[in-house]
Amino acid sequence: MVFEKVKKLVVEQLGVEEDDISMESSFIDDLGADSLDIVELIMALEEEFSLEIPDTEAEKITTVGDAVEYITKNS
Amino acid sequence: MKKRVVITGAGVVSSLGFGAEQFWNSIREGKNGISEVTKIDVSNLPTKVGAEIKDFDPTLYMDKKEAKRMDRFNQYAIAASKMAVDTSKLDLESIDLDRCGVIVGSGIGGMETFEDQHTVLLNKGPGRISPFFIPMMIANMASGQIAIRFGFKGFNECVVTACATGNNAIGDAFKVIQRGDADVMITGGAEACITMMGFGGFCSMGAMSKNPDPNTASRPFDKDRDGFVCGEGAGILVIEEYEHAVNRGADIIAEIVGYGCTCDAYHITAPSPEGEGGARSMQMCINDAGIKPEEIGYINAHGTSTPLNDPSEVKVVKKVFGEYAKKIAMSSTKSMTGHLLGAAGAIEAVVTAMALRDGFLPPTINVKNQDPECDIDCVPNVGRKADIKYALSNALGFGGHNATLCLKKFE
Numbered sequence A: 001m002v003f004e005k006v007k008k009l010v011v012e013q014l015g016v017e018e019d020d021i022s023m024e025s026s027f028i029d030d031l032g033a034d035s036l037d038i039v040e041l042i043m044a045l046e047e048e049f050s051l052e053i054p055d056t057e058a059e060k061i062t063t064v065g066d067a068v069e070y071i072t073k074n075s
Numbered sequence B: 001m002k003k004r005v006v007i008t009g010a011g012v013v014s015s016l017g018f019g020a021e022q023f024w025n026s027i028r029e030g031k032n033g034i035s036e037v038t039k040i041d042v043s044n045l046p047t048k049v050g051a052e053i054k055d056f057d058p059t060l061y062m063d064k065k066e067a068k069r070m071d072r073f074n075q076y077a078i079a080a081s082k083m084a085v086d087t088s089k090l091d092l093e094s095i096d097l098d099r100c101g102v103i104v105g106s107g108i109g110g111m112e113t114f115e116d117q118h119t120v121l122l123n124k125g126p127g128r129i130s131p132f133f134i135p136m137m138i139a140n141m142a143s144g145q146i147a148i149r150f151g152f153k154g155f156n157e158c159v160v161t162a163c164a165t166g167n168n169a170i171g172d173a174f175k176v177i178q179r180g181d182a183d184v185m186i187t188g189g190a191e192a193c194i195t196m197m198g199f200g201g202f203c204s205m206g207a208m209s210k211n212p213d214p215n216t217a218s219r220p221f222d223k224d225r226d227g228f229v230c231g232e233g234a235g236i237l238v239i240e241e242y243e244h245a246v247n248r249g250a251d252i253i254a255e256i257v258g259y260g261c262t263c264d265a266y267h268i269t270a271p272s273p274e275g276e277g278g279a280r281s282m283q284m285c286i287n288d289a290g291i292k293p294e295e296i297g298y299i300n301a302h303g304t305s306t307p308l309n310d311p312s313e314v315k316v317v318k319k320v321f322g323e324y325a326k327k328i329a330m331s332s333t334k335s336m337t338g339h340l341l342g343a344a345g346a347i348e349a350v351v352t353a354m355a356l357r358d359g360f361l362p363p364t365i366n367v368k369n370q371d372p373e374c375d376i377d378c379v380p381n382v383g384r385k386a387d388i389k390y391a392l393s394n395a396l397g398f399g400g401h402n403a404t405l406c407l408k409k410f411e
Helices: A002-014 A035-048 A064-074 B020-028 B064-068 B072-088 B111-124 B133-137 B141-150 B162-178 B196-205 B242-247 B276-289 B309-326 B341-358
Strands: B005-014 B100-105 B184-191 B233-241 B254-263 B296-300 B329-331 B390-397 B401-408
Touching: A002 A035, A002 A064, B005 B020, B005 B072, B005 B162, B005 B242, B005 B341, B020 B072, B020 B341, B072 B141, B072 B184, B072 B233, B100 B141, B100 B162, B111 B133, B111 B196, B133 B141, B141 B184, B162 B184, B162 B233, B162 B254, B162 B341, B162 B390, B162 B401, B184 B341, B233 B242, B233 B341, B254 B276, B254 B341, B276 B309, B276 B390, B276 B401, B296 B341, B309 B390, B341 B390, B341 B401
Parallel strands: B100 B184, B296 B329, B296 B390
Antiparallel strands: B005 B233, B005 B254, B184 B233, B254 B401, B390 B401
């Protein structure tokens, strides 16, 4: 399931607890990420799901739900 | 008027232990910190030994996420800074953080990060280079991260002068306090270049020992020395304006009283033949301290164990001290620690401060057959008690950098 995979990556990349992550979690406001973390996370998602996320799309991904939705639609 | 500057905290990450006291105890006892290299594959390299840190756990000093965003050199710097600030017992709530600064250097910076990310570039292309590559690799990031960690908002910079880095950092920080621009400085050096490129590069230079025996590879002043032994780690001091330290009841380890800094302006890596640049650095330091050469009881040598360095350094001491050179003790603790490059001067400043505090001269170990060209009292093999008032610590770096610190027993 996409959410589970994304959750696992977020735990790894941002060093947060799995229980703190929901579809609504904002990377910056809830999970303590900064702009560099998000760039790295997007790269990790691209590798995990074998897709390219253009910068203009990446900018719109601000929550875990946004990421799951984008990946579900595009992979 | 010039302010007095004292050392009130110290931290060390080294193959001879974590924490300044544990490190100093190992040094007093003449323990060897050199072992076979395991971090990288040295099977195709002529050098087999190093002073690696085998059991460093960064998460004891920072959270996992912070550790992941830092090169190893920076992790060492943060760990040693935490130890130094803890031992200084500084109350970060009550001091003026705008007057607290940081000068922590590194000879190279995040070399491992550079190599890892270069591999990513070759395998996956430029689009996959980590956004943390630059901030993890740049040498000044230790000073930046330490400032963030402790909220030190005053004077901040990074010194990069190869193997003289530690001494230049401490010397510059000493001057910042002496002229009144800060009350407290965290200063020293950190290095982590036992990596394929770092180790391979030093091997290509022919600068490192090819002796495969970890128990005799680093042997400064010995006839059979054949190069330096590369080490990793960090040495950090908390230094403080004297009144500031006394007013808060701080324990003072030693006083810093002089700093000399010159350049050979001769060759990119070889010391000038008569060591005149080093001599001028020592002389400048003694003049800065306002003392006579005869008042100095101990010198912590740069003493790298390379064929060129050691006799050159002895020549320098003879030039500066004349007849008195026969009476002075000069040991190289690199015989035990290996050469920590940009962190060398910093851990040696810790050694020198502790030597003054405890009245104990640390030994040069592995002296089996002293080189007649290095005919100086190098405190061979066993340390000894000596009531000394002033001591020097030398550091010389590629680029012809020479830096000398003068420390005084605190009374």
